[in-house]
Amino acid sequence: MVSNSEPYTDDLDLSLDIQPLENPEGELHLRFYLPSGEACAFPATGIAEVMQQTPDQIAPIPNASPLLLGTINLRGRVIWVADLGQFLGDQAVLKTDRPTIPVIAIEDQEQILGLAINSIGNMDWLNVEQLKINYPLSDTMAPFVQAQWQPEDESGVVVNLLDSAKILRSARWAT
Secondary structure, eight states, X not given: OOOOSSTTOSSOOOOOOOOOOOOOSSEEEEEEEOTTOOEEEEEGGGEEEXXXXXXXXXXXXXXXXXXXXXXXXXXXXXXXXXXXXXXXXXXXXXXXXXXXXXXEEEEETTEEEEEEOSEEEEEEEEOGGGOBOOSOOOTTTGGGEEEEEOOTTSTTOOEEEEOHHHHHTOGGGGO
């Protein structure tokens, strides 16, 4: 029997070529769109879940605010689902007669609310220190916008960064 103490190593380069992982700067945000096409985003840290709900999974509540579409069961917890576009004064109507409705569940201090939107976009890393409000906002949206940004690769697009805690605690839900 022939014994070789270093089998299979004659022509094989075993050196490791490890590239350092670059951490993106800033905070991660989820971009989404209101029915009018207006782009908005929430910080990922304030999002409990992103889901697609069929219209029959959203149970309507009689005599509730017109902002509220109904309730859903989120892992055994009943939560309200609201039309975020209507809440923010978006002029376009959310279409609920489609196979699924995107819902973003936002959470702050154990309060949770599902927000129905038109569509879900990308996740973006934003340097929050470089954000500011450069473009006019409607009176109904302004109290809930922390800042705005323009993605470098998308000319003409302005994304409104929303404050989920202010949305959750708004007195507007009582009307």
